[in-house]
Amino acid sequence: MAGLPPLAGLAHWLDTPRSPRTLAVWLSVYLLLAANWPLWRQLAHIGGGAPSLYMPSVLLMAILVMCANTAVLLLFAWSRWSKLIWLLVVVAAALAQHYMLEYRVVMDPGMLANALQTDAGEVRDLLSTTMLSRLAIVVLPAAWAMWRIPVLRMGVLSNAWRNLAMLVVLAVVAAVTIVASNRTLAPLMRNHVGLRYTMNPVASLYSAGKAAAKPLLTRNRKLVPMTAGVHLGASYAGQAKPPMLLLVVGETARADHFSLNGYPRDTTPELAARHVSNWTHATSCGTSTLASVPCMFSPLGKAAFEARSDDYENLMDVLQASGLAVFWLDNQPGGCKGVCDRIPHASAFKGLDAATRKQNCDGDECLDDVMLRGLDERIAALPPERRAKGVVLVMHQMGSHGPAYHLxxxxxxxxxxxxxxNNSLADCSHAELINAFDNSIAYTDRFLGKSIDWLKAQQKSYEPAMLYMSDHGESLGEYGLFLHGVPYSFAPDVQKHIPWVMWISDDMRKRGKLAAACLGKSHDEPISHDNLYHTVLGLMDVQTRTYKPSMDVLNECRSPSDA
Structure with a gap:
């Protein structure tokens, strides 16, 4: 081989059969160099930019990532399908790196759970030429090499004990590295929790496996009833008109981009013109729809909800059990995340006529105005005996869902x-990105204004009110982060600070003995999604042992007599 020309020598080297362990090590080295740039960049940032400060951490993490990735690849080094599985691992690593680079997210189980629930429309929003080029740069060299290099065949038992022996060696190397460098490694990982989720692809595979396994692990959960003893309160006795509550669940709206909350741009003129009540310091239960929506409708509160071992009936179950007419209308492709499974519900973008779809929709994604189309007919279709008591309608927005804010x-x-x-946010200036997001907030403002006007038109038959809050916020480049879904414990406030707005008609205010002066002011006390359950029950006068007056944000405005 020494006398061969360079290209011929390379071809001979590539055509030489290699053991699965050798290929696993080489592929792990390749992934370390080609698919871990978010990790290296983060370590450099933590180290302050000086190589002498961050290189020791880089070397430590390189050893650990190398050991972890090689161990993962060895788990599949058993059969002729190894190369195909390894190629899929490379593709997963390339995708994970793209999203970490593009949106500064980390591949934790919550992020992967959201990814597993992504539909075709959301996938389309995430596609870009940048993504395809990054995939090609990482995947094509590895695919070509794996296609060229033959795998050395050996017996099952011989291959098994060799793989096992190498796994033991990798475990020892990793353990020695951790123990020897604990003084450096422990504070690094403790103070920068997100680092562990940038170790690619091992973190992505771990998170995806955990997210996929979660439904299997929770399959045997029982549904704990919360509707025992639920009944309607005294305000329903001899009522002239039944109450109607429109509950709007927003998507990805930031409180600090609402001019109601002091944002210098006039993004919410319609809400301001309708003299709504506004809470300026509201926080979400999670940083993603999957985490927040089930949590906000739960009677448990954030801490107990996240620690639960069983499932519990939610606010919609309690309202349904009270005898009210309840309906969930979804303009969110991901659906209601299980909250509306036991009540009447529908998708706003199903069954639309061609003209409406052409005007409001792009594929299976529609502007939120479609939820106002045919709304009277949807209400009229609910059971009349329930409508006579009262109506609770939930609208789940598309809102400001990114990265395609312009849509x-x-x-x-x-x-x-x-x-x-552009779906590739890095290709836009910060000003253009903010403009697109603010346009989505202004559109939500207009949608909410139209919703209030629709409620006003119902006052001949109902006593209406509206409550709007977002499911979570959004990062728009702060600290180098984009989108949302950062683990709650270290997520920036912009992903947790949400708008909370209420409009209450005079009839509904009098029904609930709510002081007009109290409702007409801006409220600065801290509230959260934990307050939603109790606020809705208090406003609708639904009596249940799970209602806590101290958690009802309207309780401070409630007086013994009509004000």
Missing amino acids: RSSPDAKRFKPECT
């Missing part, structure tokens, strides 16, 4: 220009 507002609502129209 979340209609052309006539785009007041801030130029806006980012």
Whole structure:
């Protein structure tokens, strides 16, 4: 081989059969160098930019990532399908690196759980030429090498004990490294929890496995009833008109981009013109729809909800059990995350006529105005005996769902220009990104204004009110982060600080003995999604042992007599 020309020598080297362990090590080295740039960049940032400060941490993490990735690859080094499985691992690593680079997210179980629930429309929003080029750069060299290099065949038992022996060696190397460098490694991992989820692809595979296994592990959970003894309160006795509550669950709206909360841009003129009540310091239960929506409708509160071992009936079950007419209307492709499974519900973008779909929809994604189409007919279709008592309608918005913020507002609502129209946010200026997001907030403001006007038109038959809050916030480049889904314990406030707005008609205010002066002010006390359950029950006068007056945000405005 020494006398061969360079290209011929390379071809001979590539054509030489290698053991599965050798290929696993080489592929692990390749992934270490080609698919871990988010990790190296983060370590450099933590180290302050000086190589002498961050290189020791880089070397330590390189050893650990190398050991972990090689161990993962060895788990599949058993058969002729090894190369195919390894190629899938490379593709997963390339995808994970792209999203970590593009949106500064980490591959924790919550993020992967959201990814597993992504539908075709959301996938389309995430596609970009940047993603395809990054995939090609990482995947194609590895695919070509794996196609060229033959695997050395050996017996099952011989291959098994060799793989096992190498796994033991890897475990020893990792353990020695951790023990020897604990003084450096322990504070690094403790103070920067997100680092463990940038170790690629082992973190992504771990998180995906944990997210996929969660439904299997929770399959035997029982549903704990919360509806025992539920009944309607005294306000329903001899009522002239039944109450109607429109509960709007927003998507990805940031409180600090609402002009109601002091944002310098006038993003919420419609809400301001309708003299709504506004809570300025509301926080979410999670940083993703999957985490927040089930939690906000739970009677347990964030801490107990996350620690639960069984499932519990939620706010919608309690309202349904009280005898009210309850309906959930979804404009969110991911659905209600199980909250509406036991009540009447529908998808807003199903069954639309061609003209409405052409005007409001792009594929299976529609602007939120579609939820106002045919709303009277939807209400009329609910059981009349329930409607006679009262109605609770939930609208689950598409809101400001990213990264395609420009698709979340209609052309006539785009007041801030130029806006980012690229799914690859790095290709847009910060100003264009903010313009696109603010246009989506302005569109939500207009949608809520129209919703209040619809409620006002119902006052001949109902005593209406509206409550709006977002499921979580969004990062728009702060601290180098984009989108949402960062683990709650170290997520920035912009992913947790949400808008909370209420409009209550005079009839509904009098029904609930709510002081007009109290409702007409801006409320600064801290509240959270934990307050939603109790606030809705208090407003609708639904009596149950699970209601806590201290958690009802309207309780401070409630007086013994009509004010």
